Amino acid sequence: MLDRVFSPVSLGPLHLDHRIIMGSMHLNREDEPLALAAFYAERAAAGAGLIVTGGAAVNRAGAGGPNYLLINEPEAAARVSPMLSAVHDAGGRLALQLFHAGRYAREGTYGLRPAAPSEVYSGFSRTLPRALTPKQIEDTLADFAAGAAAARALGFDAVEIMGSEGYLINQFASPLTNLRQDRWGGDPQRRQAFPLAVLQAVRDAVGPGYPVIYRTSGADFVAGSSSRGESAALAVALAREGADAVNIGIGWHESRVPSVQGMVPHGRWMAIAGEIRAALAAAGVPVPVIAGNRINSLEHAERALAGGHADLVSMARPFLADPEIVAKTRRGESNLVNTCIACNEACIDRSLGTEPVSCLVNPRAGRETEFPLPLQPPRRPVSTPARVAVVGAGPAGMQAAATLALAGHPVDLYEQDSYIGGQFRLAGKVPGKADFLQTIRYFTHELARLGVRVLTGAAPEAAQLAGYSHLVLATGVRPRTVRLPGTGLLPVLDYRQAFADPAPLGRRVVIVGAGGIAVDLARLLADPGVAGGPRDVTILRRGARIGQGIGPSTRWAVLQDIRAAGVRTLAGTTPLDVTPLGLRVRNLDGTTALLPADAVVLAAGQVPYNPLRFQRDARGMPGTVIGGALDASGLNAVRAFEQGLAAGTAVARHLARQKPEDGPRLKSSRAPLP
Template sequence: MPDDPRLGVRSFPHVFSPGGIGGLALPHRIIMGSMHLNFESNPQALAAFYGERAAAGAALIVTGGAAVNREGSGGSTYLVSAEKPFLKAARSALEAVHDAGGRLALQLFHAGRYGFQDTYGLQPLAPSAVWSAYSSVLPRAMNESDIARTVQDFAAAASLARELGFDAVEIMGSEGYLVNQFASPLTNLRDDEWGGDAERRQAFPLAVLAAVREGAGSGFPVIFRMSGDDLVEGSGPPREHLALAAALARAGADALNIGIGWHESRTPTVQALVPHGSWLPVAGRIRRNLRGQGLSVPVIGSNRINSVAQAEAVLTDGTVDFVSMARPFLADPRILAKTEAGRMDLVNTCIACNEACIDRSLGTEPVSCLVNPRAGRELDYPALRLTGRISGDRARAAVVGGGPAGMQAAATLAAAGIQVVLFEAEAELGGQFRLARLVPGKADFDETIRYFSVELPRLGVKIRTGFRAGAVHLAGFDHVLDATGVLPRAVRLAGSGSVPVLDYHQAFADPAALPGRVAVVGAGGIAVDLAHLLLQPHALPRSGPESTDAARARFAREHLRDGTAQPGGRCVTLLRRGGRIGEGIGPSTRWAALQALRSAGVRLYTGVSYRGLAPGGLEITAAGGTEELIPAEAVIVAAGQVENTRLQRDLRRAGVPHTVIGGAASAAGLNAVRAFAQGLEAGTAVAQQLAGVTRERKRAPLP
């Protein structure tokens, strides 16, 4: 390996060393983990999604969960083993993955008390009748017949998986689903052979494993995804997880994939505010315990690993044997191929925002990726390879604005062969991502700026920063995409005096200059982010993204302790006319972000009206009608945005062909998911419009 011509292989020798799960030989130590996609019932889309990733080096892909029976379905978009939609999707996905040289493992799934009764009109089943806050249902406690039938359904699903040509199966026994429910004293209240003490709570997981082993047949790899820590009060202590892992290893599991947390847990595990690799020590603890007992079953670790370099570190120190990454394969299907070639700078990094992936998977909207809007839409937006020819240089497009919409539009146009000039008024690309990267837990947003700063020049885009383009500069282009974004919404506050008023751009520009007591008018996502930044005792002098050490200290302070206020930060008050703090933040992140604010003692007001500025602060009328002075030495307005319409008006008057995208088109409901998606959609449409005047693209794509 030291002599390997591939730079990435030399740089990451542990990642790119061969491994095995049972009899399944794998060329490297990265597994593409299971993701429920909400488009499993579309065989063509599923095949395109998995096939593209297998072709780019995802050697073993684990599918989203396939319910072993209808009672075990996780919702209306889940496939059920052996039913026609499942068979069509499975055959299509298998053909695509195998044709690309990859391997596909089927995850065997049963939701238990996390199921939804309205999916098939069936009352969800569970070890005991314990209310599920996640699915708002009281399940029925399983009787002996239910248990026997369910175990057999796992076996039948495994047998069918082998018959169809899957390369392995994974039993979903983590994240609070049925198998995990049997292992937990919180949800297993039985006093029979299936529960009553820690040993009897192992009976159902072991029975499922035995049945799957028998159903799959000799030599067929069986991965067991088990919980390393449920992170819910009243569930099993670490010793029970260690004991179950050892029992599963002795019972013949070919690998243990360690999951963390339940849907009901109030400890963050997958959000951006979780530092990289925070939960890998749990998998490491299980692996050490197994090795101490002479058990050599491979252990797979996951959660907040978003680069091959991070995977290399935990493989090098022996924490785990394999690393499972899911969302990073959404952000960049070619993460392994690019890294193997030594082009880590060209990897589009997952930022753990959850907005287009996990948040959607909890509903019914098809999963995609904020920073890679092609994810899940590979059929609708294949990589463009236009070959029209013209004389001269007529096929030129300008993109004005280097935020999410503009960066994506420029990349899409250039990948199609269009000559692109990107104009950005600031000194750096990124738009509001330049603000977001300063927020605690959002340092990875800087990776998106890094990616486009390298990828756009590679595609031939000419970038002009520090230049405010007007219609006069754009008249010679065949088409202009206006991605000039938004401006802070102004709020008129009566009164005047000693309390300065700033907009959120000004506050982010120099947070160290802000005084100790701050009132924030508005309490949406930007306001919550700003408050989180201002609370950090280490944050005031810094101007760059949060360091790893600072992230770990912040996470421990805000989410792993008792929630008491911490010294060192500012006194911050968030105020909102409406009734919901953090409006617009995705459901998987909002609760964690508010938990961080509350742990630091932030005062949260909703339903207020603003009477005006006064000496010493801001006077309001609170929701109950009482008048109150909010102590503040500065007031920051973060009450939304309005469209920046200057350029589009000028382009219209000058008769320059143009398309308006992102926040400049509409600030209503603006988020980065929409901005990136519009960049892809508009870039594709304009490229197709200009196809007849496009010269053949000669730049060869990298792997």
């Protein structure tokens, strides 16, 4: 039962029928008003009662990048009107987040030197900001007020003031970045002055009857910054001065404490929000507390609410993964929720740059106009939909099969292993990546719902596939072979074998390769809970970068994690040969060394695996090759899911334009059809 989640709550004058908020996400799509409208509307229609937009910069100096909405500029109305209309038509509410990046802004965006309380260098933006003058502070307060007034005039249902995660307001509150000795800084009380002045300016602009949410930091996780007590005291002051709710943020971009990565346990930071909620109650200002970070299901949200940590739960990335997370859960269909796996690859990592945000496990996210549901109807009626075979049930194949079935085509999904999921099965074994198995759970139930016939333990020959109107070949990859003299003197395995059964590897393991798979394997083998663990693990690569290919918001945390577990990471190191005592290598300086080992594991890349290629070509069978089977270079799960969606959509539309008897003469293609 989710009695607390589905109970009503009020944020000042704003009444909501449940306690899940869709939190703010910068999408890098602010120049695509119709795409934003479709994105938000789909989520509003599926039960996201209150949606907070990505940050809307109150002036150009405060923009976090070139794709931020500038709420106080003339074109803002045209950009937000479609999303407002779409969300309201769908029965949802939309809050505008008022944003200023401060020292996290980049000079290259508008040619403006970033502004901050003091000249303190930012390692995140690699910028030394200018210190705001008293006049510039007053101007910035006026910009916040103008942005709030514009939001109300345009029809937004609330505003949220962004005062956490190390942005401008948070910088004023912190002794690390606020070195001022005037009325805006110098002691904890005066460091509250700017955050409170922003609230006052916004409240004066919108009036007493308009909801104002304040996102404030619960813990900065940066040495020398505000204490937890100071953060709680600021939250109390904000509530006293008229905030209708406080939304508790966690960590700065410069923090070395993981806060949003998959390795962070579910609900890890809820207790911090709970401390602030208790402080508010003790001070006699019990405004609602909103909390989030690593809550990816409504069941987790229910536990957080039941524990007294918050009054509402903010979920951002989970709404990327599944726009219907609220509706499905309310219907008792949690097994059909496409769960956020906190990989950050297509969302946070992209939001920190300029690439449009989407979702690894839901590549439609942000592209609802490009891939509308349901798919476009056939140009001419087709009495019997064409049957399609998808061979390979890894990420690309699962997504292609689901897309084709959703378009109305009967689909047979073949998988030579005894289970679906491909390399997600391996990832799900890694400490901190168990949520990857939730993706397999989702597709298991979704494919069944869509009527896909899943045939595991099946590796069909071309002759068995001759009757299909189209083949989608998603047979994936195999580990790249590395020929090492002396193989046989010690066990030498590939990474698939090591993941499948770590027990026989012995205590000392050397992994050749140091990309994402090698790092994941090192995390697994160094874990005391794995059979035979913990182990003495070394990973090496010829190149200079350990963890190549891991996204920027995750790589540092993962490397920090494995090094803390004792894993040795050797860059600029070339494997030479295997000896009875270990692996002999050449270092960057030309010297050789012996790395003691009981086993050597090869994780030095992947190659396409497409056993049906020549058979299919010889028979002239219509088909599309996707994922690793098409190209293993730079392969990642983002690309695999995207190709599954694109190919499934293209094939479905192509087949819909054919008469039934035209199917066997379709063009054969190695890439998604045009």
